[in-house]
Amino acid sequence: MGTSRLETFADGVFAIAATLLILSVDSQVSSGTTHLGHDLLRIWPSYAAYAVSFVTIGVIWVNHHTLFNQLRIVDRAFLLQNVLFLLCVAFIPFPTRLLAEQIRMHGASTAAVTYGVTLTVTAVMFNVIWLYASRGGRLLRADRDEAVVRGITRSYLPGPGMYLAATVVALVSATSACVLYGAITVFYVVESSVFGRAHHAS
Amino acid sequence: MGTSRLETFADGVFAIAATLLILSVDSQVSSGTTHLGHDLLRIWPSYAAYAVSFVTIGVIWVNHHTLFNQLRIVDRAFLLQNVLFLLCVAFIPFPTRLLAEQIRMHGASTAAVTYGVTLTVTAVMFNVIWLYASRGGRLLRADRDEAVVRGITRSYLPGPGMYLAATVVALVSATSACVLYGAITVFYVVESSVFGRAHHAS
Amino acid sequence: MGTSRLETFADGVFAIAATLLILSVDSQVSSGTTHLGHDLLRIWPSYAAYAVSFVTIGVIWVNHHTLFNQLRIVDRAFLLQNVLFLLCVAFIPFPTRLLAEQIRMHGASTAAVTYGVTLTVTAVMFNVIWLYASRGGRLLRADRDEAVVRGITRSYLPGPGMYLAATVVALVSATSACVLYGAITVFYVVESSVFGRAHHAS
Amino acid sequence: MGTSRLETFADGVFAIAATLLILSVDSQVSSGTTHLGHDLLRIWPSYAAYAVSFVTIGVIWVNHHTLFNQLRIVDRAFLLQNVLFLLCVAFIPFPTRLLAEQIRMHGASTAAVTYGVTLTVTAVMFNVIWLYASRGGRLLRADRDEAVVRGITRSYLPGPGMYLAATVVALVSATSACVLYGAITVFYVVESSVFGRAHHAS
Numbered sequence: 001m002g003t004s005r006l007e008t009f010a011d012g013v014f015a016i017a018a019t020l021l022i023l024s025v026d027s028q029v030s031s032g033t034t035h036l037g038h039d040l041l042r043i044w045p046s047y048a049a050y051a052v053s054f055v056t057i058g059v060i061w062v063n064h065h066t067l068f069n070q071l072r073i074v075d076r077a078f079l080l081q082n083v084l085f086l087l088c089v090a091f092i093p094f095p096t097r098l099l100a101e102q103i104r105m106h107g108a109s110t111a112a113v114t115y116g117v118t119l120t121v122t123a124v125m126f127n128v129i130w131l132y133a134s135r136g137g138r139l140l141r142a143d144r145d146e147a148v149v150r151g152i153t154r155s156y157l158p159g160p161g162m163y164l165a166a167t168v169v170a171l172v173s174a175t176s177a178c179v180l181y182g183a184i185t186v187f188y189v190v191e192s193s194v195f196g197r198a199h200h201a202s
Numbered sequence: 203m204g205t206s207r208l209e210t211f212a213d214g215v216f217a218i219a220a221t222l223l224i225l226s227v228d229s230q231v232s233s234g235t236t237h238l239g240h241d242l243l244r245i246w247p248s249y250a251a252y253a254v255s256f257v258t259i260g261v262i263w264v265n266h267h268t269l270f271n272q273l274r275i276v277d278r279a280f281l282l283q284n285v286l287f288l289l290c291v292a293f294i295p296f297p298t299r300l301l302a303e304q305i306r307m308h309g310a311s312t313a314a315v316t317y318g319v320t321l322t323v324t325a326v327m328f329n330v331i332w333l334y335a336s337r338g339g340r341l342l343r344a345d346r347d348e349a350v351v352r353g354i355t356r357s358y359l360p361g362p363g364m365y366l367a368a369t370v371v372a373l374v375s376a377t378s379a380c381v382l383y384g385a386i387t388v389f390y391v392v393e394s395s396v397f398g399r400a401h402h403a404s
Numbered sequence: 405m406g407t408s409r410l411e412t413f414a415d416g417v418f419a420i421a422a423t424l425l426i427l428s429v430d431s432q433v434s435s436g437t438t439h440l441g442h443d444l445l446r447i448w449p450s451y452a453a454y455a456v457s458f459v460t461i462g463v464i465w466v467n468h469h470t471l472f473n474q475l476r477i478v479d480r481a482f483l484l485q486n487v488l489f490l491l492c493v494a495f496i497p498f499p500t501r502l503l504a505e506q507i508r509m510h511g512a513s514t515a516a517v518t519y520g521v522t523l524t525v526t527a528v529m530f531n532v533i534w535l536y537a538s539r540g541g542r543l544l545r546a547d548r549d550e551a552v553v554r555g556i557t558r559s560y561l562p563g564p565g566m567y568l569a570a571t572v573v574a575l576v577s578a579t580s581a582c583v584l585y586g587a588i589t590v591f592y593v594v595e596s597s598v599f600g601r602a603h604h605a606s
Numbered sequence: 607m608g609t610s611r612l613e614t615f616a617d618g619v620f621a622i623a624a625t626l627l628i629l630s631v632d633s634q635v636s637s638g639t640t641h642l643g644h645d646l647l648r649i650w651p652s653y654a655a656y657a658v659s660f661v662t663i664g665v666i667w668v669n670h671h672t673l674f675n676q677l678r679i680v681d682r683a684f685l686l687q688n689v690l691f692l693l694c695v696a697f698i699p700f701p702t703r704l705l706a707e708q709i710r711m712h713g714a715s716t717a718a719v720t721y722g723v724t725l726t727v728t729a730v731m732f733n734v735i736w737l738y739a740s741r742g743g744r745l746l747r748a749d750r751d752e753a754v755v756r757g758i759t760r761s762y763l764p765g766p767g768m769y770l771a772a773t774v775v776a777l778v779s780a781t782s783a784c785v786l787y788g789a790i791t792v793f794y795v796v797e798s799s800v801f802g803r804a805h806h807a808s
């Protein structure tokens with residue numbers, strides 16, 4: 001029962017956080033607008049932000065899935081760390097909306113920093129979870145493949161650093177930071193596909 | 203563990219995207235209206251849009267379910283393709299609201315095209331997922347029924363073309379396009395019921 | 405795989421529809437109000453509507469759960485009927501908000517009728533699902549208890565009639581109809597507890 | 607089938623209620639603000655409220671998980687009690703928003719009392735569920751560890767009293783009550799980690 005119920009809760013938060021992103025796109029076009037075509041073009045940053053954040057949450061979900069494949073047991077401390085991690089994931093829609101709205105306004109840099117801080121903290125929490133679970137094999141399956149375990153550690157560790165670097169860039173240039181956020185997502189998509197291998201279906 | 207967790211995440215996105223559709227209906231009646239009866243009649247396009255999009259998402263879910271019944275394993279690339287596919291599904295509430303609001307306004311054609319493009323891309327992504335999984339039997343069960351596999355391919359392939367055709371019609375007549383969107387949904391409901399057969403419960 | 409995935413999707417819709425009900429309560433108190441205490445007392449119909457609709461959705465969920473305990477297999481037609489049924493369930497938050505807002509206004513009767521029609525159609529769809537599944541034992545388990553099957557039929561059949569009667573009352577008196585909606589929910593809670601028996605946990 | 611489906615529904619409500627909390631933070635920053643940095647600092651009570659309520663819902667979820675680990679069967683009355691309990695959980699986002707908005711305004715005390723009453727009732731309902739399940743071992747597993755059962759009872763019983771005490775404090779000082787709400791959450795996080803032990807993964 002251990003991991004299965006944590007997965008249900010986590011997948012729920014992932015799915016809702018990702019799906020709520022559309023509300024921020026939706027609110028950008030006012031009801032009864034008489035310039036719909038113009039509005040739909042004008043809000044292109046909202047589409048980009050929607051896509052980047054959706055895929056980012058999706059990649060986090062895929063990695064969470066990989067991590068859980070290695071687990072044998074969960075304990076209370078691990079459950080509570082996951083709650084804190086999910087608290088970060090559920091926060092993502094807020095800076096996503098700010099960034100989409102402000103990228104061509106005065107608050108672009110502030111919004112980009114907020115977005116970056118959120119993802120940096122999320123990446124840190126992901127590493128905390130994984131290090132807690134894997135330190136000394138604490139929660140891992142007995143039949144784990146150590147190469148996979150080291151591979152997971154190797155692929156997660158750079159996350160906080162990359163997001164922190166992009167956040168520092170955001171202090172100077174919001175646009176450059178946005179490009180970096182998108183690039184990190186693409187990096188993880190590619191890295192994930194290369195690193196990935198087939199898992200047996202249950 | 204493979205497919206079960208992807209199903210949980212996907213079913214979460216399907217369920218939330220479908221259930222969020224009611225928010226757009228809800229926002230059409232302002233709080234404290236003094237013409238409730240009139241308002242409820244006036245917003246009939248919202249009911250139609252709600253019903254068509256809910257059933258469309260439902261049919262996509264049923265087909266996703268059929269597809270997964272044929273899978274033995276999933277890999278990282280497949281997970282990420284599913285994230286992109288779900289990104290499209292979660293987008294559906296936005297053009298649904300636009301179409302319901304604008305069908306009797308200046309932006310009817312634009313809204314109908316937006317709706318059509320969204321469903322065309324969603325249908326393309328569905329085919330991408332299925333072709334990736336089924337090409338050479340890559341992710342399929344060893345005990346699959348080839349007739350079922352071919353039947354799935356046959357029923358998915360026309361989707362993008364049908365939605366693209368309706369989208370082209372939307373450039374000329376939004377109303378005709380809406381009728382086509384409804385007709386495609388009805389077609390898939392009927393096709394699905396005829397093609398369908400009983401699956402053993404787990 | 406059959407029933408388990410339908411349950412995940414259905415439970416998602418039930419959970420979201422129920423949880424979204426709080427948004428309508430929330431929107432009744434404007435941000436930055438200077439009469440919070442007064443506002444919280446003024447909106448008591450929203451609490452009542454929240455409670456009645458939440459428990460109603462909960463009772464529907466419990467009954468859906470009972471129904472699925474009797475199933476062996478599901479087919480495509482059954483999946484699609486469930487989509488239509490869930491379309492009704494996901495609609496419930498809309499008339500719930502209307503009724504809470506309008507009960508002391510001009511549109512009370514209209515809102516109460518809208519609420520009643522929604523629940524009548526939902527009850528009809530529930531019976532359609534059950535009759536399709538149980539007719540001739542089509543989708544039922546081989547080891548079913550016929551007494552339980554008859555008990556389910558007996559407890560579902562009066563639903564549409566009770567809600568239709570309350571809807572007719574709503575044409576005359578919204579307040580009386582609200583009392584009836586609450587009474588039907590209480591009836592089903594009591595009936596459910598009496599009829600119920602322990603199910604073995606999986 | 608018994609407990610698994612109740613868990614899916616409950617986890618859905620937990621996940622949605624927690625994830626919806628971000629909407630109240632989001633609504634505090636108006637679209638197109640020209641003082642984003644200032645706004646983001648000004649709304650710090652919303653972050654605190656978000657964190658406390660998210661972790662509170664998370665702790666409730668962890669405890670619900672612990673409780674269900676002890677169950678063998680569920681009956682109808684237990685399902686319906688869970689519906690009432692989840693009705694309380696889904697209500698939490700509303701007083702959370704009120705408290706965050708009003709803490710520096712006239713309605714601080716009223717909002718803090720509303721928050722406290724909600725959590726007191728939620729804690730009472732949690733005890734009702736557990737006492738119903740555990741009284742005479744009614745729904746418990748045959749192979750349960752009586753020490754764990756007594757430990758659960760011991761850790762749940764003080765909840766209503768602690769929240770009630772904080773609610774009484776809220777009548778006098780909203781700020782002190784907020785500190786207490788945060789302290790209770792921290793207490794349960796710590797208590798949970800200490801009490802916790804590893805569960806075998808399913």
